[in-house]
Amino acid sequence: MQTQTETPPLAALQGPPEDPKIELLGMPLKKLEDLLEGFGEKRFRAVQLAEWIYKKKSWDFESMTNLSKSLREKLKRHCRVSLLTVARRQVSRRDGTTKYLFRCPDGELVESVYLPHEGRRTACLSTQVGCAMGCRFCATGDSGFSRHLSSWEIVAQVLGIEADQGLELDNLVYMGMGEPMHNWEGTRESLATLLDPAGRGFGPRHVTVSTCGVVPGILKLAESGLGARLAVSLHAPDDATRGALMPVNDRYPLRELMGACRAYQEKTGLQLTFEYTLFAGQNDGVGDARALAALLKGLECKVNLIPYNPVAGLPHQAPDFQAVAAFQTELKRLGLSAMLRTEKGGDIDAACGQLRRRSLEAGGAAKEDGSDG
Numbered sequence: 081m082q083t084q085t086e087t088p089p090l091a092a093l094q095g096p097p098e099d100p101k102i103e104l105l106g107m108p109l110k111k112l113e114d115l116l117e118g119f120g121e122k123r124f125r126a127v128q129l130a131e132w133i134y135k136k137k138s139w140d141f142e143s144m145t146n147l148s149k150s151l152r153e154k155l156k157r158h159c160r161v162s163l164l165t166v167a168r169r170q171v172s173r174r175d176g177t178t179k180y181l182f183r184c185p186d187g188e189l190v191e192s193v194y195l196p197h198e199g200r201r202t203a204c205l206s207t208q209v210g211c212a213m214g215c216r217f218c219a220t221g222d223s224g225f226s227r228h229l230s231s232w233e234i235v236a237q238v239l240g241i242e243a244d245q246g247l248e249l250d251n252l253v254y255m256g257m258g259e260p261m262h263n264w265e266g267t268r269e270s271l272a273t274l275l276d277p278a279g280r281g282f283g284p285r286h287v288t289v290s291t292c293g294v295v296p297g298i299l300k301l302a303e304s305g306l307g308a309r310l311a312v313s314l315h316a317p318d319d320a321t322r323g324a325l326m327p328v329n330d331r332y333p334l335r336e337l338m339g340a341c342r343a344y345q346e347k348t349g350l351q352l353t354f355e356y357t358l359f360a361g362q363n364d365g366v367g368d369a370r371a372l373a374a375l376l377k378g379l380e381c382k383v384n385l386i387p388y389n390p391v392a393g394l395p396h397q398a399p400d401f402q403a404v405a406a407f408q409t410e411l412k413r414l415g416l417s418a419m420l421r422t423e424k425g426g427d428i429d430a431a432c433g434q435l436r437r438r439s440l441e442a443g444g445a446a447k448e449d450g451s452d453g
């Protein structure tokens with residue numbers, strides 16, 4: 081018989097020194113298998129453990145009755161499954177969009193949004209507290225960068241929304257606070273967990289990662305085989321305009337970015353989405369629409385047009401309705417699929433970074449379980 085070790089294996093998997101327990105939530109199956117093998121268990125036990133966590137939503141090791149008593153003991157001693165607490169919740173009276181502010185164990189606040197729309201149940205997830213990319217129009221970018229979220233903190237947003245809403249989500253977009261590709265490890269591990277049929281089991285075409293254009297991240301996602309869809313926040317068809325809005329463009333100019341998009345499409349065969357936020361007088365002319373169509377030529381893609389949602393203290397303006405309509409018409413005339421993204425939850429600061437910013441300005445969202453709206 082195999083001797084079973086009581087020592088926690090794989091030092092690299094251990095949590096911070098003040099809490100040496102290993103976090104199991106958001107751990108990709110392969111890593112979970114390695115962990116259990118290190119415990120002297122068979123690798124297939126990882127699937128059973130994942131089933132408890134993601135399918136049966138049971139996080140009490142004692143209740144995992146198809147695992148041996150000794151394994152349950154080891155799990156209790158060395159591992160944990162953590163969840164985030166809801167610090168604040170705002171429900172839109174207009175459309176049921178619900179914005180969550182989750183509190184992390186270190187007190188940091190994370191935004192997520194639940195969007196019920198046309199029969200789909202979508203969650204918008206954050207990958208960082210704040211963002212280091214500094215896009216000039218964005219509330220999150222303007223508030224600065226605090227830290228990356230771990231994989232478990234990303235997965236916990238999904239489980240937290242599902243528990244609170246009493247339903248299962250079917251779509252995920254990585255479009256909340258932060259730049260997913262700047263936190264590649266957290267993004268990769270959470271995607272692996274959420275997409276794995278033995279994990280939470282989301283359909284690959286139902287999970288989209290949005291990036292401001294961090295080229296190495298796009299290439300890594302293409303190579304990863306994870307199958308997540310890619311959305312790119314483009315916002316301008318030329319380097320001068322884009323550079324003025326998004327500092328990331330200086331590092332990865334459009335030629336490189338479009339090259340990475342083509343590589344992603346060649347590798348995955350998936351349709352791309354381009355986000356294009358319209359700012360009055362900056363990028364919303366019919367000439368910009370033509371330049372955009374030329375830039376996207378040859379790619380299988382759709383364009384999401386988002387009228388700018390003004391952020392207090394930032395100089396950009398929302399475009400007028402006629403400009404938006406003319407922009408969309410021109411893209412369609414040139415053969416592009418261009419959707420106007422209707423504002424959801426407009427009454428509850430549902431745009432990126434706005435709830436956390438307001439809470440911080442108001443002296444912190446200390447209201448436990450507060451529910452506005």
Ligand code: SAH
Pocket residue numbers: 215217218219254255256257258259260290291292312313355356357386387388389390391431432
């Ligand atoms: N960091 C990633 C994902 C989060 S932002 C990215 O930038 O792609 C989600 C989308 O909302 C991005 O396209 C972003 O540029 C856009 N956005 C941010 N603030 C906005 C605002 N105030 N109005 C309209 N769109 C905004």
Ligand code: SF4
Pocket residue numbers: 211212213214215218219220221222256257258259291292313432
């Ligand atoms: Fe960061 Fe995205 Fe906001 Fe840019 S738009 S600052 S990348 S969250």
